[in-house]
Amino acid sequence: MSGAILGYRPSEEPSEWPLVADGVRMVAAATCDSVPYPAPKLMLVLSALAVHAERAGVARDPLTWLAPEVMTRFLLTRKGLKGSSVQTYRSILLRVREALLWLEYGQQPTPRMSASRERAAPYTPPELARLLMWARTLPPTSAHGGSALALLALGAGCGLTRREVLAVRGSDITVLPSEAVVVAVPGSDRLVVCRAMWEEDLAARARVASDGYLFLPQRQVAAPKNGISNWAKRTLENSSGLPELALARLRSTWIVELLRQRVPEDVIADAAGMASTAALAPYRTWVPPLTAESTARMLRGWA
Template sequence: MARRINTYVPAGSPPGWSAVAEQVRAIVATAEPLTCYSAAELMGVLTKLALFAHAEGLPATAQVWLSREVIERFVLGCTHLTNGTKGTYRSKLLRLREAILGGDCATGKPVKLTASDAARPYTPAQMAALWSWACGQPTKQLRDGCQTLLALGRGCGLDSPEIIPLRAHDVRRIEGGPVVVAVRGNRQRLVLCRRAWERVLAEAAAALDGQAAYLFRPGRQGSSSLSRSSCLALFHTKRTHTSVSHRSLTERGYLAGDLAYNNSDPDTFQLPARALGYRLVFDYRDDQLGIQAGAHGALQIEGRWYCPSIPQPLIGATQTFRAAAPDDAAQAATAADLYRRQITARTAYELTPKGKPDAEGHQRLSCPATAGKVQCPIKPASMGTDPRLPPVRPTPSPAGPPTICRQHSITIAPEHGAKHAQALPYSTADQQRVYHRLRSSTEGFNGYAKDDAHEAIQRSQGRRIRGIAAQSLLLAFQLAHANFRKIFRWLDSLPRIDGRPRRRIRRRTTKPLND
């Protein structure tokens, strides 16, 4: 660094440089370790100031150059620069002034004043909510990433620019001792992780053992592609303010759709359908199984809300069953029987509704221990009540028990898990009966409306017009016509007022002899 300072020469070797060069180099050499700027940045701006002062006939001393009056005259005199560049020059020169001459206050550096309130530390309840939110992410990659981010931020006190470049081997666990993080960047140092967060951080590093991968979001290719905003974006989930209409108090029955419908934007399908009073029933793709969302510590598993301490085999029951490939019928029957028993066992850990949803669609749900369905050590009143009740083994959390474990009940808002929420526990006998009956009815009507002798909705030649809006309008007319045709067909089968039968509906598809 000293060599760079001593060999610095401004571009074009302007006149007067020889008169100020020695003083400029001395000032930068003294101030560079005390500022956040590099020597090259300081040399450039101080050289311009020194040449300005020399042209004005001012003495070549730090007290004169770095006085506020000279700095202001120099900055305002750079009329060819933008205001942003002028502000940058002023900031660098004021940092040089503080390093060489000290602050303007005799007692030290002036207090920085801002209109914004200082950021307050997270409360224990807020940290428990954040941890519950991280555990409720729909994929393992998101869950691991959010938990690692919390461990590095809360457990080690690191900021986003320090988290992003960390590699897996930067986390070291001393034999029988604490977890240490080797921080990279301008503030290289060793940081001890808080004891409560050691397990989370150690497991994240152990999962990448032997790989030169980033600790946070290991799949990315470079740290430059992940900015501070994208790191913090993990804590900003989309929140909707859609409230369910009062009409939801009047249920209209079940509504089912194929695998594409439960992947829709909840604001455009699920929430409006629930607002109309429909009870949704879905099936899921393989990548939508297991944990789908979280709220107040409760986990949404395949459309329903469960205790956060539900055993892992019950969480992944459907994934395991679908992934199994039995060799013979006996093994297939055994796997199916195990899956049915696991689905039945989930019932004990499901949160219990307290009444019906209110006018806005908010639903109160009770903890299964409070409802007398399981025995949980966090809820002492549930222990020993019935030896037949399954015991709950809460997983230790670095942020403490979540809200559902600290309270008797929680409130689930309409937007909580709205994308995959459904009215019946997934894969139970009731859910399968309702879903397959509705899907069969839907596909049957699709075939009815595709009849080439009538609407033929599958043939685009019948709607020769451009634009999705026009196509949708014409398709609506075709479907309405199919509905009328089905209704009239049914009316024709009813008896007349005098009790005599109407025209019998011909069932044969062949042509009669006398036609």
């Protein structure tokens, strides 16, 4: 069992912790290899749920703690959780419950759980080409033109998330002597090498932005809610023949392209800021299997 599981103690050490500690450790140890979350995060969320259940007089049983009604009451009464944190806690608990039910009873995930794991479909090459042509027809120094190219390059070229796209400044972009373009992702220690198709546009946009934001440089709020989706909808409003511009689809495009090119999954997961390669599973639906010839060549190696 991981030291992170055995040695975990809640920060406030509630009096109920010794009563539920063994059960929490058991659940974390049993499911940690089946869910895409690090052990410390699992222990944080599970211990909080178990303490809540103990205080509410719920039976001291992990599957009872993870009953939908108990989880819902826990999330509603957790006053410190706001916005995306509630969704994160809920996702962790649902994935743990799914894994535990499978281990205990061989029970398949419910349709609702399966749906929560779906990801936005990647763009097809023609769709992406049309979006790029559209972005390049906009004045590159205008708010629309620069932001359109920045969004495409940071999404389809670097796989950044919404919060990361909004945070990137021109000073976070470096052009190496090899001409590769690297993004130092704000708020993390990740360095993401931009895909070659997008590196010229990203480097050009960074030079214009300097220390300012690459996307929506004139905005007054650092991370506006729905800022990207609302901007994309307004900007494409009178453009015909273009697919909807969505960051989730751009990020999926980046991930799926890397998977199709058989880049090692641990490299992709690290670059994407994922806790483990398990988070890549939903994207594999768009990755065709290797041909027999390709499989033989890879297994054989160099002759």
